[in-house]
Amino acid sequence: MTQSNNVRLGVTLMLMTTLVFAFQDGISRHLAQAYNVYLVVMVRYWFFAAFVIAIACRKAGGLRSASTTTQPVLQGFRSILLALEVCVMVTGFTLLGLVESHAVFACYPLLVAALSGPLLGERVGWRRWSAIAVGFVGVIIILQPGGSVFDPLAAIPLLAAFMFALYGLLTRFAARRDSTATSFFWTGTAGAVTMTLIGIWFWEPMTRVDWAWMGLLCVTGVAGHWLLIRCYEAAEASAVQPFAYFQLVFASAIGITIFGEVIRPNVALGVAIIIIAGLFTLWRERQQR
Structure with a gap:
């Protein structure tokens, strides 16, 4: 990608990306309540695959260049891992709702920071370890009241966060030898x-209305990934990444207004702690770079 450093444009594109992905999550919840999660994610991935193939065909070298890797x-x-993570997260939407699923999932940047040391050999100082510890206090605050900490369902978005963090680290590791287009x-x-x-x-038959929702789900998926690519072309990742937390805000708004979810006080407090800790780790990473 040809990268500039237009931070204002990058932030605008990141906010648009998070809004589109929040709509995608809302549609995923709606469809997964009526149909099997694997079916919904499968159709979504068919359109995603068509999108990446179309992009690869437009690049120099075409499909052969995009698919060539020394680490298959x-x-x-x-x-x-990412495909399975999507299944886990959509399952969380149906069982816990958008608000609480995203509240717990917000800890994934902290997991990335914690795992970057043992997996990638990156140095994690005491300040970042402190922020990670504080962030997981926020997770405990979200899960504990009402006895939900003992509910196995509460672990679903946490598992999704761990899987997504591991996916992100493996992607970073793969980038040492492969291009972004290949990954x-x-x-x-x-x-x-x-x-x-x-x-x-x-596989099961869908109504015409739900096929329309499925089409919109696929469009939002493609649009979200395209906006994300443009975002990282416009500005450095460290400058725009903090604004990715707005997906939690937008998804929570959809959960409250459309699905009748509520934000419990402990969830609000826990999310605030997680976001502050996450922003601190992003700031530390940028300072070190």
């Missing part, structure tokens, strides 16, 4: 193959 096992594993191509195609092998067994 790594690329395949991280792509499968993006494998993410879409290997994920689509994985979900087809799983989801085809859960």
Whole structure:
């Protein structure tokens, strides 16, 4: 990608990205309540794969250049991991709602920071470890009241956060030898193959209205990824990444207004702690760079 450093444009694109992805999450919840999660994610991945193939065909070297890698096992594993993470997260939407699922999932940047040391050999100082510890205090605050800490369902978005953090670290590791275009191509195609092998067994007919929602889900997925690519072309990741937390805000607004969810006081407090800790780790990473 040809990268500039237009921070204002980058922030605007990130906010648009988070809004589109929040709509995608709302549609995913609606469809997954009526149909099998694997079916919904499979169809979504078919359109995602078509999108990445179309992008690859427009680049120099075409499909051969985009698909060529010296680490196919790594690329395949991280792509499968992301597809399964999407299934876990959408399941969380149906069982816990958008508000609480995103509240817990917001800790994934802290997991990235914690795992970057043992997995990538990056140095994690005491300040970042302190922020990570504080962030997980926020997670405990979210899960504990009302006995929900003992509810296995509460672990679903936390598992999704761990899977997404691991996917992010593996993507960073793959970037040492592969281009962004190659990783993006494998993410879409290997994920689509994985979900087809799983989801085809859960095929069921949909109503015309829900097929329209499915089409909108696919459009938001493609639009969100395109906006994210443009965002990272416009500005450095460290400058725009803090604004990714707005997806929590937008998704919570959809959960409250459309699905009748509520924000419990402990969730609001826990999210505030997690976001402050996450922003601090992002700031420390930027300072070190």
